[in-house]
Amino acid sequence: MTRLTHFRLCPLSRSIRLALGELDIAFEMVEERAWEWPASFLTLNPAGELPVLEIQGEALLCGVYSIVEYLAENELGEAGQERRRIRMFPGTRDERAEVRRLVDWFHRKLDREVSRELMAQKVHPQVSRLASLGTTAGPAPDPSVLRAVRANMRQHLAYIDFLSEQRRWLAGEAPSFADLAAASHLSCADYLGEVPWQNHPAAKAWYSRLKSRPSFRPLLADRIPGMAPPPHYADLDF
Amino acid sequence: MTRLTHFRLCPLSRSIRLALGELDIAFEMVEERAWEWPASFLTLNPAGELPVLEIQGEALLCGVYSIVEYLAENELGEAGQERRRIRMFPGTRDERAEVRRLVDWFHRKLDREVSRELMAQKVHPQVSRLASLGTTAGPAPDPSVLRAVRANMRQHLAYIDFLSEQRRWLAGEAPSFADLAAASHLSCADYLGEVPWQNHPAAKAWYSRLKSRPSFRPLLADRIPGMAPPPHYADLDF
Numbered sequence: 001m002t003r004l005t006h007f008r009l010c011p012l013s014r015s016i017r018l019a020l021g022e023l024d025i026a027f028e029m030v031e032e033r034a035w036e037w038p039a040s041f042l043t044l045n046p047a048g049e050l051p052v053l054e055i056q057g058e059a060l061l062c063g064v065y066s067i068v069e070y071l072a073e074n075e076l077g078e079a080g081q082e083r084r085r086i087r088m089f090p091g092t093r094d095e096r097a098e099v100r101r102l103v104d105w106f107h108r109k110l111d112r113e114v115s116r117e118l119m120a121q122k123v124h125p126q127v128s129r130l131a132s133l134g135t136t137a138g139p140a141p142d143p144s145v146l147r148a149v150r151a152n153m154r155q156h157l158a159y160i161d162f163l164s165e166q167r168r169w170l171a172g173e174a175p176s177f178a179d180l181a182a183a184s185h186l187s188c189a190d191y192l193g194e195v196p197w198q199n200h201p202a203a204k205a206w207y208s209r210l211k212s213r214p215s216f217r218p219l220l221a222d223r224i225p226g227m228a229p230p231p232h233y234a235d236l237d238f
Numbered sequence: 239m240t241r242l243t244h245f246r247l248c249p250l251s252r253s254i255r256l257a258l259g260e261l262d263i264a265f266e267m268v269e270e271r272a273w274e275w276p277a278s279f280l281t282l283n284p285a286g287e288l289p290v291l292e293i294q295g296e297a298l299l300c301g302v303y304s305i306v307e308y309l310a311e312n313e314l315g316e317a318g319q320e321r322r323r324i325r326m327f328p329g330t331r332d333e334r335a336e337v338r339r340l341v342d343w344f345h346r347k348l349d350r351e352v353s354r355e356l357m358a359q360k361v362h363p364q365v366s367r368l369a370s371l372g373t374t375a376g377p378a379p380d381p382s383v384l385r386a387v388r389a390n391m392r393q394h395l396a397y398i399d400f401l402s403e404q405r406r407w408l409a410g411e412a413p414s415f416a417d418l419a420a421a422s423h424l425s426c427a428d429y430l431g432e433v434p435w436q437n438h439p440a441a442k443a444w445y446s447r448l449k450s451r452p453s454f455r456p457l458l459a460d461r462i463p464g465m466a467p468p469p470h471y472a473d474l475d476f
Contacts, residue, residue, distance in 0.1 A: 046397070047343055059332055065303070065346075066338040073331055093311055094297055100304040105285055108303075108346065159284070 002027040005044065005052040007034060008222045009123050009191060011115045012064045012107060013051040014184035019068055019177060021215025022086040023075070027053075033131065035124045064107055068177055085213070088177040099171040102163075102178035106185055113152040115185050117145055122192055123224070130225060153189065157200045160186075164202035175210075183210045187219055191229040197238070204238075212236045240265040243282065243290040245272060246460045247361050247429060249353045250302045250345060251289040252422035257306055257415060259453025260324040261313070265291075271369065273362045302345055306415055323451070326415040337409040340401075340416035344423055351390040353423050355383055360430055361462070368463060391427065395438050398424075402440035413448075421448045425457055429467040435476070442476075450474045 004020070004027050006013030020027050032041045034050045045052045045062040053061040061067045072088040089096040125138030160182060163170045171178040186207060189195050197204045210216060220234040232238035242258065242265050244251030258265050270279045272288045283290045283300040291299040299305045310326040327334040363376035398420060401408045409416040424445060427433050435442045448454060458472040470476035 047339075047347055049347070059335060061335055062339045063342045063346075065342040066335045069307075069338055070331060070335045073334070093308060096311070097297060097299055097304045097308045100307055101285075101300045104301045104303040108301075109285055109287070112350070 001056050003054045005030045005032050009188045010050045011185040011188045015181045016051045018180040018215045086175045090174040099176040099178045102171050103181045106181040110156050110185050114149050117149045161200040161203040164206040193230045239294050241292045243268045243270050247426045248288045249423040249426045253419045254289045254305050256418040256453045324413045328412040337414040337416045340409050341419045344419040348394050348423050352387050355387045399438040399441040402444040431468045
């Protein structure tokens with residue numbers, strides 16, 4: 001069996017859920033509140049970071065970088081690629097370099113400038129409180145942090161808009177892991193109503209195409225009790 | 239010609255300098271104070287991040303991830319590997335996954351928890367001041383940030399110590415880009431006297447072996463005016 005340790009609104013985990021979906025690899029999921037540093041999870045991954053992929057009898061893979069490159073190494077060598085709907089690193093050596101540049105952009109830069117703070121401010125305290133059966137509200141988000149995060153988000157969305165206008169998919173003519181990485185971050189922010197789509201029609205059209213893929217369906221079904229997403233979150237014609 | 243845009247004490251840039259050295263690829267260097275977001279640099283890499291590698295007539299590569307995987311793709315296919323002293327991702331698919339897990343550890347986790355803050359507190363203000371011919375001292379480092387960074391550094395050093403005790407090189411029996419990534423961060427912190435080697439003999443012995451490689455020599459010759467490194471910085475028998 002293949003088992004993914006993840007958290008519902010962890011963008012890094014979501015990108016691997018999408019990758020596994022696109023590669024037609026069946027997997028089960030275990031959820032961890034990694035930000036609480038549970039001892040059992042640190043035994044699995046001493047970095048204390050999500051996601052972790054266990055492939056029974058084969059490999060224990062920690063972190064997006066290690067996981068996606070491991071999956072992609074197989075992709076290069078195997079027949080039957082037509083069954084796969086999105087290849088992680090398609091094209092020539094140059095085109096793959098462009099995919100990786102953008103994966104780094106979303107999983108390092110956008111993660112640091114937007115997603116990490118957004119999750120730490122709006123999601124983690126609420127989820128920890130629910131888990132401990134707390135009845136008092138968690139700490140309110142810090143308005144100055146949210147202001148900075150929203151300003152950063154506008155910049156990133158403008159860049160995705162720009163790429164979507166220039167190209168069919170973010171890294172070029174073929175869809176790739178760069179699209180999955182970007183969509184994972186946006187999907188988490190979108191759950192929180194933090195994506196100003198109306199000013200970015202090209203980005204919205206690109207996201208809409210990804211959102212309607214079967215691999216996306218489980219993400220759109222995720223819910224956190226007491227934190228309903230906006231109505232457009234799961235709407236394919238948003 | 240191959241040109242690397244870097245900054246002397248940028249750990250990410252240093253790891254690519256080491257990689258190019260190990261792969262026997264000749265290159266020239268251009269320095270940028272990327273943290274000042276110069277417009278000409280943003281044209282080169284809109285992410286505003288170092289390093290950038292330009293291979294004339296062939297490729298423009300932004301960021302460590304894109305650069306090292308591009309270099310490594312060639313490494314797999316080519317003959318004459320015996321000329322190369324360190325392969326970036328040696329071994330089996332599993333062993334490469336372990337290399338990438340650790341590269342991510344150093345270039346994402348250690349970078350975020352130690353290096354970024356250390357550079358922002360102790361190096362960037364000083365270098366910007368020198369460049370603008372300023373004569374007043376830069377802002378003093380924030381003691382609470384330095385305390386946190388030093389506590390994190392002790393954890394990371396303990397982990398490197400642990401790996402060095404278990405294995406010949408950090409990711410296994412063969413040296414790899416994981417060693418170069420870790421050594422790059424430590425070398426920058428070491429320039430600032432921020433590596434408590436005395437408590438970590440295995441890590442020190444591992445670093446010592448890397449430090450004596452020819453690819454390391456240019457890093458040990460780097461100096462920032464007005465910020466001398468401690469005497470052991472360039473000493474091979476430190």
